[in-house]
Amino acid sequence: MAIDARLAKRRWLRSAPVAVPAVLLAGLFLVFTLYPYGELALTSLHHKGAFGLANYATAFSTAYLLYEPLRNSLEVCVATGLLATALGMALGLLVARTDLPGRRWIGLLIAIPQIIPSFQLASSWIVVFTGAGVFESVFGIKSPFPAYGAIPLILVQSIHVILFSFLSVVGALSALDPTLEEAAEAVGLRRGRILRRITFPIILPAILSAFLLTFANCMESLGAPLLLGTPAGFQVLTTQIYELATSPPIEFGQAAVLSILLGVLAIGVLMLNLRLLARGSYVTLTGKIGGRERRLGLRRWRWPVAGLVWFGLAAISLVPLGALVLVSLLRSWGRGYGPGNLTFDHFAGLLRSGDLVSAARNAISLGLTTGCLVVALGLLVAYGTVRLKTRWGLALDRISYLTYATPGLVIGLGFVLAFSHRPINLYNTYWILLGAYFVRFAGIGVRTIAAKMVQLSAELEEAGQVVGLSRLRILTAIALPLTKSALGASFLLAFVGVVKEISATSILAGEHTQTLAYLAFLRYTEGDYTTGSAISVVMVALALAGSALIALWSKLGGIEGAP
């Protein structure tokens, strides 16, 4: 029987229409992952033509190169993780367990600051809270927040990722068997005690996992710390790597050392998260068979809490959007923010120069192509692991996890080191960006599609086999239609990811391959906020449209948790 299965597997693998593209795709993926990682490691060991640990010695002995950025990164990201998780958890509990008015809409509102790229949130922050900024000119009082430094960075990054912990808590709570809580109530435990003794311990793994996810997201973020931290002399790991790799004298060796450190940290956090999820999963999988919805009445607190929540949510989602649009229309700096000082000139100028059109075309084309590649690889790997249970499938699955955890900046640096010379020179081309995006987002496809395939019974496909369909036919006639929703969702997730991407792009884009996000980011770092915002308006609209499609598609296909 075992031999039969193996033979069947081999036969399937050998059927050319499947095998050739599959091997090509997997090969491409391997070249695009292993080679840059290898080149990164090699570069870190090269210093002025000599081989050795000189770069490591320099990095570890120069405080401003490594220790200070590392300490800053850890401080900001632990704080961000705690704040975002606490806020997400509170909102999650309110939505899943209370009678808060309008709770259905909360998820939608906190998705907005997640969809807006963090560098965009950061520039909105500056425009609003800086001296003589929007806040001061609207309210006529001094801005309550500093414009630059650690505190704005923590707040902005937290706002950006509240969605993670919110979804995680809501997911865990809705999967939690309510009979446990009912039982506790029946034996006379008070509500506070139930929450503390029963609900929290059960959703704890989900909370911890959300914390790790927000922490990792913060560690790899480049745009927000570059705009908010650097001007105050607050350097983090990503901004230090970016500077070493883009400002002359270029120090690729030291940048590689820091990148390896950042990569190891990020991957370590992901491993921890996987173990946590594996351990925690057994408690929450019972579903809510027969359970009725349990909601805590907020009673006289209902409206005050609602007021606070709604005010806060409007502030973090609508203010950044409003500031973005306002600056994109601003005619002159220092002449106020009234209607007399607004104009469409920046959009007109961008259209005239052709920059906007070419950047939009690049972003959309790269997004669509990456989406296709991600879906194809995801399908291949998911089939290889879930159905065929092959070793190569498992290996690709693991690698896609690693690359998904690798910060974009590290991938960008690895790519520029690996593909800017022979034998594969892709420097400044469309292909180097496509490769980096493929590697960066492949994990989305693998995860989403495999998760869906696990849910589907293999019997349908076996039935197809029994009636004598070829493997290819089974794939196209049975497996594909059944996983359609997962395919669509991962396609769109990759698309939105590409549209927002700047970490890898900031190192890899050439003058003909600038994307909307990169062009906007470039303009912001040069101080051209008005044009930057005009470009950003188009990018955010594209990302919002993509995300709306994801939400719609996921609803149709019954996939939970968009990002």
Next chain:
Amino acid sequence: MSLRNCLLAAGLAAAVCLASFGAEATGRSLDQLYQAAKPEGKVVMYTSVPDFILAEWKTLFEKRYPGIDLEFFRSGTGKVVARVDAEARAGKVQGDLIWVADQTVFPSLIKQNLLAVYRSPEWDKVGFGKDPGGHFVMGRVLVAVIFANTGATKDMPTTWSDLTKPEYKNQVSVASPLVSGAMAVILGAMAHDPRYGWDYFRKLKDNGVLVLQDVPDTARAAASGERPLGMTLTMYKYQPELVHSPIKVIYPSDGVVLIASPFGIFKDAPHPNAARLLDRFLLSSEAQAVLAEHGIYPARLDVAAPQGMPALKDLQAKAIIPDIPWIAANEDKLKTQWREIFGH
């Protein structure tokens, strides 16, 4: 053939080569150059010159030389140089002409043998800043000054040193020399000048100076009132979104910093004739006049200085003139020291 004859022949060949180079430089008329450049279809400029000037040049150039597209890779000096470095490592620079603010970039480009020798007929019209080796020529003079927001600043500073006074605490912004080539030159000029030195920058830091990325960003910060005083370049007053802003341009009485900003052609330029055509265009009276319209002193002596700005001669008398060889030699040290003071 004896060794001597051989050397003689080689010498002769070299002389003929050089002569033909020279002849090409001066002998070919502009029209002949255009005809040779036309089949190349386009020309690519790597530059830190701001967009609003490039856009005007592009229109002028393409109108005058139909069939040749003028394309740009525009970024801060740092990124432009990083780009050239990366392409040179990869085997071939993809641009035709480089024009950045930081003159210290050029010695290292020459050392890497990346620049062509080309002395166009227009060189005669340029007063100074011409490379004796013929690799680059100065195309404009940038002026580093203080922008002050007239709404937010009552007692205007009059010198660079004023910016370190307590009354301007948390009011001043500068650019990062790690990103901006102009700032790298300003830093080199002032750090090397005994009147300022590193002490000046330490005092700025103690006075709460904000280090933004690039020089136009400090102009924006001054205009919006975010940081009412900014160390920046006169030309940014002419950005569309700053033209009507409440800014006073202050020429510090202890001297402006004058930055001669040169350009040169890449040796392996993919469009060699178009590159030379562009070189000549950039020194034409029309292209130079575009600079003057935007607050930049043109390199050509026969093009009028920017309106409303003092004569270059008057500024020169007291100006802080960057010691380029010294800055080039101390580039790494300057950036390290900066990082130690400002953390980035």
